[in-house]
Amino acid sequence: MGAKMPPAAGTGKATPVGKPVSGVASHDIIRVDNLHVAIDLKGTDLEVLRGASFRIPAGKTVALVGESGSGKSIMSQAILGILPNVARITGGSIWYRENQTDTPVDLASLPDNSPERVKLRGGKISIIFQEPMTSLSPLHTIGNQIAEALQLHRGLAKSEAQPTVIAMLDMVGFPNPDAAWSMYPMELSGGLRQRAMIAMALICHPALLIADEPTTALDVSMQAKILGLLNDLQDKLGMAVLLITHDLGVVANMADEVVVMYHGQIMESGPVEDIFNDAQHPYLKALLHAVPSLDMGYDEKLQSLRDIDHEIPTSMRDVVQQRQGEAGSVLLSVKNLQKSFTAKKSKGWFSNTTSSVKAVDNISFDIMRGECFGLVGESGCGKTTTLKMLVRALKPDSGSVDWYDSDGTTDLLSLEGADLKAMRRKIQMVFQDPFSSLSPRSTVLATLKEPMEVHGMGSGRDQAEYAAELMRLVGLQPTYLGRYPHSFSGGQRQRIGIARALALRPELLVCDEPVSALDVSVQAQVLNLLKQLQTELGLTYIFISHNLAVIRYIADRIGVMFQGQMVELATREALFENPVHPYTRALLDVVPHADLDHPLDFDRINKDMAAEGRQWPAPFAAELSDGSTSEMEMISLHKDHQVLVRRGTSPEDLNS
Amino acid sequence: MFRYILFRIGAMVPTLILASLVIFTIIQLPPGDYVESYIGELLASGESVDLARAEYLREEYGLNEPMWKRYLLWVGNFITGDFGYSFEYQRPVSEVVGNRLWLTILVSFATIILTWVIAFPIGIYSATHQYSWGDYGLTFFGLLGLATPNFLLALVMMYFAQTIFGVSIGGLMDKEFIDQPMSWPKFVSILEHLIVPTVVIGTSGTAAMIRRIRANLLDELQKQYVVTARAKGVPPFKALVKYPLRMSLNFFVADIGSLLPAIISGAEIVAIVLSLQTTGPLLIAALQSQDMYLAGSFLMFLATLTVIGVLLSDIALGFLDPRIRLQGGAER
Structure with missing residues (x-):
């Protein structure tokens, strides 16, 4: 001192x-x-x-x-x-x-626990964390948790603290700060929880x-x-x-x-x-x-901090050549897919109200053989719900999904029993969280062998050999097969997840935010690996991300989703060079660029995006300010560039 | 919440009917009935048997009726508060059990309080000082307590009390106070006798509870919101009690429901070994002698308490944890 x-x-x-x-x-x-x-x-x-x-x-x-x-x-x-x-x-x-x-x-x-330091914490120095879902206590109200800092550092009683807390909640952008005082974290969205956390950190005006x-x-x-x-x-x-x-x-x-x-x-x-x-x-x-950034060239390759070498097993090579010959034809066709969820909300002591939310609202798209189809949108826009219906984990309310291959056309949604099981070999998934998507109680070998066992591929010895090949395929040592997931880093685990998805030699790989839980330094590594595997194995990808730069780096064609609808669908170049739908434009505007000459416009952003739907210009709004509503439809601006507009709008109308 | 409670109370009815059917079947399973084993007992002791009286007894208690009729009779009486008549004690069941009830509740409460008083500080210490010598030492004793059968501990303590201190620790009071009205010396005598059964019955429960508090609290201590509390400047002890400890109590509240029947049943085997005048030995004796109304009513009473206890736990959990209160009913 x-x-x-x-x-x-x-x-x-x-x-x-x-x-x-x-x-x-x-x-x-x-x-x-x-x-x-x-x-x-x-x-x-x-x-x-x-x-x-x-x-x-x-x-x-x-x-x-x-x-x-x-x-x-x-x-x-x-x-x-x-x-x-x-x-x-x-x-x-x-x-x-x-x-x-x-x-x-x-x-x-x-x-750490000396009175001087305890006084500084929360009073003069405070902190907000990454994970808004877990950083608030689920058992105490927002008001209770925020007021606690005032009680500790200003010596206020809880009732005295209440007006200050509500003023702070208003300041951080709570739509209804009075109600928020007595709400629990589980009743708030991730964004609002983070705002509550910020209110808690700033309530004592720290230095x-x-x-x-x-x-x-x-x-x-x-x-x-x-x-x-x-x-x-x-x-x-x-x-x-x-x-x-x-x-x-x-x-x-x-x-x-x-x-x-x-x-x-x-x-x-x-x-x-x-x-x-x-x-x-x-x-x-x-x-x-x-x-990855929005400013890089379309064919520029990311330089990963630590590159990985991988090799394609000979057993896979012949399939690849056959597949590459078929590239460009339609593999999967989704038509008018719909899904609603009903949420039962307990409102009071006596009544229950149910509300229905259209999670996926009449979307259609085709996926070409050998391409990477990207889906972007904010959380809750229906990306993952769409995916789950494609892999038959959720039952759609209506719509069709057709799969085309040399045997003809298959209706994915009506498959049952052995046919469904056979189809599952062709579509595999890579998940977001590399930590919870691998069983901590299975060795890597057991994890990689399981899909082969389920589908009866080869003898036990064949499976073990093939597992070793899969490890080399994702750039990992086959000697690691006996280890458990906890001895691997996040990036390595995600590669194991990819190896597991490839174990059945699928044609279509469905990737649900595969890099968003990874650190930047390994993000590039996993993205590059996925890109290489796609060309080398002739795979087709559906790739979900909320990160536009990642989507821009990996996808060939991109669909933009907003509140369950597909609002724009275009090739990568068309979408990023010439976005038409106001939502796509807004989404591109909020990506922070690693470039000092290209700052974000924070004033514009602070308006709520969801509310902007009503302010959209006429061709894009289903409901106008005069109350008139219209059916919406996808129209083509060019080949491979579609946008959702009011029925009867022509492409020429959008150019003005 | 209110609807939920109403629904739960409604759901208790079929549960209890099912329980009564099972209990009735079980107490009817052994061949013969009370009158038969009563006659057998008389014959064995060389007394003459009045067959007319046996027939009278059968008639009186409806033992000649068909099974379903006897079941309905039993359940019907149960609902109106008539728990039947104990053949063996020649008194109404409510009286037989009632006499022993308050002593049983006393022993059980003393045990539960002792369990909590010991288990909570130790469990919290073990969790907050994980892998320290203190944690290891307390864990060792905890496991020892968990692994020792209660009745064995009772026998060992009785032996040592007799040989070393020369006192008999059986019973719940000195012999001269039995059936005497309450007085100061009698109260003191009961307290003296309470110590050993409380310790014996409480040992394994305490050990189990230490382990559970430790495990639950350890899970919570790693959570992000604990760090949030510390970062807010909450003093260490308050940060422990208000957040992770409160959170780890869910299991404890869920457990309170099962305490209700445990309070009444009165640790049967230990009670026999230590010859405590609680309800436990009564139940065992009733089952042995096919004293059907006593056994059946007693078991039914325990079943009812269990269902009520679980309901109370669920309601308490709903009030304590907003996630349980607010999350129910979401469906796909």
């Missing part, structure tokens, strides 16, 4: 730190100096922070960038004093100074807000709204923000300064302009090239 604050951060040897921003007459609220944190792993210490130094100027936004495992989250936990039990600070200091005139306090020298991947779990439009909200609140409350993220698009739009972390050390830091225009460190350069 009595020690003097060092003149500048970055005196540590291994940490080159950029020059301070010129022209900013403010002090540093946090100055991390040569910080070491170790995790105790069964008696041996593993250093996760190895002499990291950086600063957070008061009122500014500092972005902390790096892949998972680089020590970003540990850094935020060390600053807050909420390190897990196994971790402890082994050296260095964290200087905290709220105002220019205050004496700096070394937080690293105080125990520093740590945002730990605040938008990673949200879809693009929600991400843009939350970022806009954070920007807005920072202006109003004048706090500093430490933004932990791996999305360079977010960094470009939010940060004043950037700190790049790798393996517990600071690789590079400085003003955001310097970092983007003149990246010095090879790691940062690599990271910039590993992330």
Whole structure:
């Protein structure tokens, strides 16, 4: 405590730190100096922070960038004093100074539960987390949880805190803040939960807000709204923000300064302009090239940080040549597919009301052999429901799905028994979450053999040999077959998931957000692998994502879904160069670009997207302001570019 | 919620009818009836048997009626609060059980309170200090308690009490107080005798509860919302009690339902070993001597308490956990 604050951060040897921003007459609220944190792993210490130094100027936004495992989250936990039990600070200091005139306090020298630190937490330094679904207690009301911070730090009674909390809920954009006071987290959507979390973090007007991947779990439009909200609140409350993220698009739009972390050390830091225009460190350069963006060329290949080698087993080669000959013909034809869900809502003590939601509303599309068909849209737009009906996991209310191959046409929806089982071999799925989609109690060998056993493919010995080939196919060592999923990283697990999907040599691979749970550094790796496998094995993909840049990188044709409807369907180039439907345009507008000259328009974004449906210009709106309604239909603008408009609209009408 | 409770109360009726059928069948399963085993007993002790009296007894209790008629008679009386007549004690069942009921409830309550008082602090300590020496040590004793049969522990304690301290620990009070009106010395005597049965009956329950509290709390301690609470500046103890502990209590509340019948049944085997005047030994004796009304009514009483207990648990869970209250009824 009595020690003097060092003149500048970055005196540590291994940490080159950029020059301070010129022209900013403010002090540093946090100055991390040569910080070491170790995790105790069964008696041996593993250093996760190895002499990291950086600063957070008061009122500014500092972005902390790096892949998972680089020590970003540990850094935020060390600053807050909420390190897990196994971790402890082994050296260095964290200087905290709220105002220019205050004496700096070394937080690293105080125990986590000392009164000084408990007072700072939630009062002066607060945090929001990545996962809005789990970061609030399900048993307590939103009001209770937010008011708790005021009770602790301002000594208010709960009833006194209520008006302040409701005002805060209003500020973070709750449509009905009075009602939200007594609601439980489970009654709110992911976006609203994240807003509640932000309200909780900001209720005591902290000097520093740590945002730990605040938008990673949200879809693009929600991400843009939350970022806009954070920007807005920072202006109003004048706090500093430490933004932990791996999305360079977010960094470009939010940060004043950037700190790049790798393996517990600071690789590079400085003003955001310097970092983007003149990246010095090879790691940062690599990271910039590993992330798909809307600005890259259509045939440009992502440079994954760690490339993988894979080989195609000979047994698969002959099928491939046959398939490549058939490329371009229709494989699957979906017509007028519909699905409604009824939700029973308990309103009061006596009555139950049911409401019906059209999850998928009359959509039609064809999938060509050998192509990758992408489906994009916000969460809840019906992407996954559509997929589930294609793989016969859900029964549609009406519509048809036809499968074309050399044996003729098959009606997928009417298949039963042995025919259905045979068809399942041709369509396989890759799931979003690599952690829950593999059984923790099965070895990789058992996981890969299971589909073969179900379909009676070959003897046990054949299956084991084939499993080894599958491992090589996704770039993993066959010697790993005896291991359990927990010994693999997220990217490796997702590759095992892909190998399992390929075990039955399917023709169509259905990928439901296969990279959205992965870290940026392995995202490129898995995307490249999927792309290579597609051409090498002659596969057809249906690929769902809420990330437009990912879809743009991998898909040949793309369908845009909004509230259960397909609003636009076009080739990749047509969709991104010449989007016609206002929803597609809005969706493209909210993607943050990793480019300082291309900032997001936060004012426009803060309007609710769902509500924009009614403001759409006449040809795109089913219901006009004068109350007239019309049937909607898909019309073709060109070959391979369709858009949903009012019946009777001609393509010429849209050009004006 | 209200509809839910109404529905649950309605669903209790078929459950209880089913239970009564099963109970009735089981107590009728052994060959013969009470009068037969009564006569057998008399003959065995060399007394003469008045066949006319046996026939009178059969007539009186409707033992000659067909099975379904006897069932209806039994159930009908049960509903009106007439639990039948114990052949063996020559008194109404309600009186026979009633005499022992309050002692049983006393022993059971003492046991439950002891279980909670010991299990909660230890379980919470073990969970918050996972893999420490304290956790290992307490876990060891917990497993020991779990693995020791109650009646064996009762025998061992009786032996040591007799040989080392020279006191008899059987019974629930000194012999001179039995059937005496309540007085201060009698109360003290009961308290003295309560210690051993409480410890014996409570041991395995305590051990099991420690393990469950530890496991449930450990699951919750890893959740993100606990970190949120700490990051908000909630002091450590309050952050533990308000969030993860409250959350881990669901299992405990769900358990309260099964306590209701346990309070009344009074740990049968231990009660016999320690010769406690609770309802447990009564039930066993009734089953042995085919004292049909006593056994049947007693079992039916336990079944009813079980169903009511489960209902109470479910209602309590609904009030405590908004997820259970608000989530029901969603369907595809």
